[in-house]
Amino acid sequence: xxxxxxxxxxxxxxxxxxxxxxxxxxxxxxxxxxxxxxxxxxxxxxxxxxxxxxxxxxxxxxxxxxxxxxxxxxxxxxxxxxxxxxxxxxxxxxxxxxxxxxxxxxxxx
Amino acid sequence: xxxxxxxxxxxxxxxxxxxxxxxxxxxxxxxxxxxxxxxxxxxxxxxxxxxxxxxxxxxxxxxxxxxxxxxxxxxxxxxxxxxxxxxxxxxxxxxxxxxxxxxxxxxxxxxxxx
Numbered sequence: 112x113x114x115x116x117x118x119x120x121x122x123x124x125x126x127x128x129x130x131x132x133x134x135x136x137x138x139x140x141x142x143x144x145x146x147x148x149x150x151x152x153x154x155x156x157x158x159x160x161x162x163x164x165x166x167x168x169x170x171x172x173x174x175x176x177x178x179x180x181x182x183x184x185x186x187x188x189x190x191x192x193x194x195x196x197x198x199x200x201x202x203x204x205x206x207x208x209x210x211x212x213x214x215x216x217x218x219x220x
Numbered sequence: 221x222x223x224x225x226x227x228x229x230x231x232x233x234x235x236x237x238x239x240x241x242x243x244x245x246x247x248x249x250x251x252x253x254x255x256x257x258x259x260x261x262x263x264x265x266x267x268x269x270x271x272x273x274x275x276x277x278x279x280x281x282x283x284x285x286x287x288x289x290x291x292x293x294x295x296x297x298x299x300x301x302x303x304x305x306x307x308x309x310x311x312x313x314x315x316x317x318x319x320x321x322x323x324x325x326x327x328x329x330x331x332x333x334x
Contacts (some may be wrong), residue, residue, distance in 0.1 A: 144322065151308065151328060151330070152327060152328060153224075153310055153312075153325030153327050153328050154263075154310070154312075154323070154325045154328050155325070156322045156323065156324070159322060199262075199263070206321060207265070207268070207278075208314075208321075209260060209261045211262065212262045213261075213262065
């Protein structure tokens, strides 16, 4: 069964707008990671947030983690066309990294 | 430059013809893994290796073999490919498996089995 599930499955916005993606998971975690995948390419690690952290920033990325609700969100501010990609959350219950199904983000110029 | 290199990037083959997809990493990572990605099914782990000569099945190992004779290399072998193995394959490596280590992915191998 899927450990992480992203919501929405697809998101289309205009350049300059903010994009928010959510991830829910089922079991307790030590950390949660977000990855990005450009069409047909390998995943690239974006950010890791530990279970004792509530918020983390990296450039235009802001990640929050709510362990009581078993959920995380990824916010991309001032989006650009180059942000068009799929975004995956990943957790590691039992040590093995498991990816969600991803959110497909389309940023229109 | 730190990287995971997969070859080939694209491969078209026929049912039953053995093939190998190579994977090499230059980061001295202990943990390596193979995934396949299919529409609607996400990324599914095929096999993983925690160190040299230590390999284990992932979620979808049927029809695949792996070996880890050297730390840097982790080839994926399809002894008798079938059309249901048509997919996008990724190799990944990380420093360790524990606590969900950050994984570094190769560029992918798109395989078509006719």
